[in-house]
Amino acid sequence: MNSSSIFWALVRHEWKLKGSWRRQNRSPVTKWWWIIYLSLVIIAALSTATYYAIHETLHLQNLWYTTLGFPYMLFFVGFGILKREWENDTHGWWLTLPYPRHWLIGAKWVAAWLRMLLVVTGLYVLGALYATVIALCLSHYTFADVSSFLLSGLNWFLLIVGFSPFLLAIGLLTAESQFTALRPISPILWVLFMGGGGLMYSNTGAWLRGSGMSQQFTDNQPIIFLPFTWQVLAFMGASWLIAYGIIRTCAYVLDKKLSL
């Protein structure tokens, strides 16, 4: 096999959900409760949205607010995909694969990004279906509303996808720091990420305005595709470079500074 096919074989392996021994050890009752709680939350959210839609007080774009937690989720996707190797006691197999460490960590990064893309696309399609059903069933919603809803969602998800390489890389680095010579900086990474994220969310309005998104979610003005200011795009570009730097650092640390 050539280098490229081996790398994609690694990505394919990371892409598959391989399970967790910790979760396997939970009782089946606990697993069922998780499914029941999740179903209840989804039913409650859909019922609430539909109730407000029937009473003409639902601004469709507001539905995207439910995905505001995505940046945090992305961090934990990156964190989990690496931490699971240690949690499952499979890190010995993973780390002795005869390939450069930047391939190993890079494959996790790419697989996590692809998974994120699948989730985002799935949510977008579900949102589109829901909005279409609302427009078909309730006369006060038009297809122009659905179109605005879809366009604002697309803008928001493009923003998330654009910053996802950085968020995933930070998650990978934070997980890796727990098992390597970087352990002393692990608490600092947590504080920086959680603190930074908290600060961003506490100023959500300003942040969304800065990125050109808030008008899309709340105002009744016409929605445009890619409303972002050039600063946002510049930040996005810089975040890709930083993410690449983080992945190379992770590979270096796995190679030279393991602490097993």
Added chain:
Amino acid sequence: MTQPIVICQQATKRYGKKTALDKLTITIPTGRIVGVLGPNGCGKSSLFRAITGLIRVDEGSIEVLGQQPGWQTNRGIAYLPDRGRWYPNHSARQALEWGESLLPGFDMDTAKRLANFMDVDLEMKLSGMSRGQEARILLILCMARNVPLIILDEPFAGIDVMSREAIISGLIDYLENRNQSVLISTHDIQEVEGLFDYTVMMNQGTAIWSGEMDDLRAEYGSLHNVFRTLYKKEWKP
């Protein structure tokens, strides 16, 4: 003369205040089945981790397959990690497919033959297996590779006594026809005695004896006697 498979010279590895390898100096010849033996915490697993590049020694040097350990040398090494496990959602077949796609020298036909010999159901998920069944899959992932060096760190842990005897005798037959070097660490010294033709006895991070198994037997008798003599002090109350 054939180049040794592993050369350690004054290799030292410390974890904080604990010294795992203490100026370890050994030369392991090529093409032998080597037992690396010693009590818990004597440095066996640290030695294997250093050989596979999982850790780096603080002082001294280690050479494997004529090079410094690293991901490049792992191309020629099949390693079964100590306390290693497998992904719970994989079936045994998926584990072997992983080996086929990512492990150089992995032979699927051999793996299936070994799985059949060890009574492994290829369609069964790891999450539904006992630790002993899981240990067999891990063993197959290593044994089915055509590589110059196989390292097995406590490979029989979790496998019940009856199956263990059958697996070990099968391994003896299997390894006889192959020109591979094998390093095995184990606590089950009596059952595996017939497997080794070379031995490294370790204690507190150093090799206290290394050489031909026949010489060891001539000097001390059975492996059980070797342990009683070489590690006598540890057993005193």
